[in-house]
Amino acid sequence: MQIGEPLRTVIVEPLELPVGEPATIQPEPESPFPQPEPEKVPVAP
Amino acid sequence: MSIPDHISPIVAYRVWQWDSLGLKSLNNEQWFPGSALEANASRCGKGHAAPTDGCTCGVYAARDLAHLQEIGYARYGVNGEVYLWGTVVEHQLGWRAQYAYPKSIVLPHDAIPFKLSEAESRLETLIMYGVDIFVMPVASPPIQLWSKQSGLDRAGFDWLIEKPAPPRVLLF
Numbered sequence: 001m002q003i004g005e006p007l008r009t010v011i012v013e014p015l016e017l018p019v020g021e022p023a024t025i026q027p028e029p030e031s032p033f034p035q036p037e038p039e040k041v042p043v044a045p
Numbered sequence: 046m047s048i049p050d051h052i053s054p055i056v057a058y059r060v061w062q063w064d065s066l067g068l069k070s071l072n073n074e075q076w077f078p079g080s081a082l083e084a085n086a087s088r089c090g091k092g093h094a095a096p097t098d099g100c101t102c103g104v105y106a107a108r109d110l111a112h113l114q115e116i117g118y119a120r121y122g123v124n125g126e127v128y129l130w131g132t133v134v135e136h137q138l139g140w141r142a143q144y145a146y147p148k149s150i151v152l153p154h155d156a157i158p159f160k161l162s163e164a165e166s167r168l169e170t171l172i173m174y175g176v177d178i179f180v181m182p183v184a185s186p187p188i189q190l191w192s193k194q195s196g197l198d199r200a201g202f203d204w205l206i207e208k209p210a211p212p213r214v215l216l217f
Contacts, residue, residue, distance in 0.1 A: 001059075001105040002116050004137025006098055010050035012130040017079055017146055017175075 054128035056148055057106030057140050058113050062122045063156060067170045068147065070104075071121060078173035081144040083131075096134045096141040103134060103141030112138050125150040125176075149177045151187055154208065164205055180204060 061068040061076065068076040076082050084095035084103045096103030106127050107113045113124060131143030150171055157180065158164045168191065171178055178191035180201065190201030 001107065001118060001139065003105060003107065003139030003141070006141075007135045007137060009096075009098060009132060009134050011048075012051040012055055012133050012142075013049045013053065015054045015081070015128050015130050015144070015146060017081060 051130075051133075054130040055133055055140060055142070056126050057108060057129055058110045058124060059106040059127045059145075060113060060118045060121050060124045061147075061150075063152070063167075063171070065167070065170060067173065068123075068150075071118075076147065076174075078175065081146050084141075084143050094132070095143060096132060098134065101141075103143065104129065104145040105139060105141055106145065107139040123150055123152050123156060125179075147174050147176050149179065150174070151179045151181055152190070154180055154182050157205070157208070159208070161205060182208075 060071060062071060062073075063069075066075065067078065070076070070082075074082065074085070082104055093100065104127075106129060107116075107118070110119070110124065113119045118124075126148035128146045128148050129140050129142035129144070133143065134141040158167055168178070172191055175193050177189065177193050178201075179187040180190050181187050182204065188200050188204050189198040190205070192198055
């Protein structure tokens, strides 16, 4: 990647990484994506 | 004792490849969910910690999205914001960092499989990173697909359901 000439060096504090994303640890629903309703098929008597 | 110059990570922009295992650099370095990518100085064979002034090693990122687009990188895969920290060398148009982790991911509209079941399994490889995920439709602003705080976004789900079918290839 072309990023040009170096200007300076800096020291940056560590990052606290995301751990155990809350959106994926919820027990329900099983899939994080809503499932479409099954089509209702008319049943002959 | 070294005193940091920045107390919060630098946010820059970069491009990743996206496959069934998740994100990779364009040089095929795997980015693992929940783990920082550390610059691998052994690749340059000079035996120093990465990055340094006199070398080209480090995790690369652009200063802004416009620069990624200008140099043609934005078309190589998915792009997004990236956190950089540790020892970081600032360049005129970007950065070389010791550590990096994705902050957000923007998917081109055609990067997402058309079938919802396939899209779901592919997106799960990105959800594991615990970041916000957006899709970039044709000629409209990004739509949030996934929030790291609240999960699947309603507008994003609607886009997944209604997204246009890929063009058919006609054989004569």
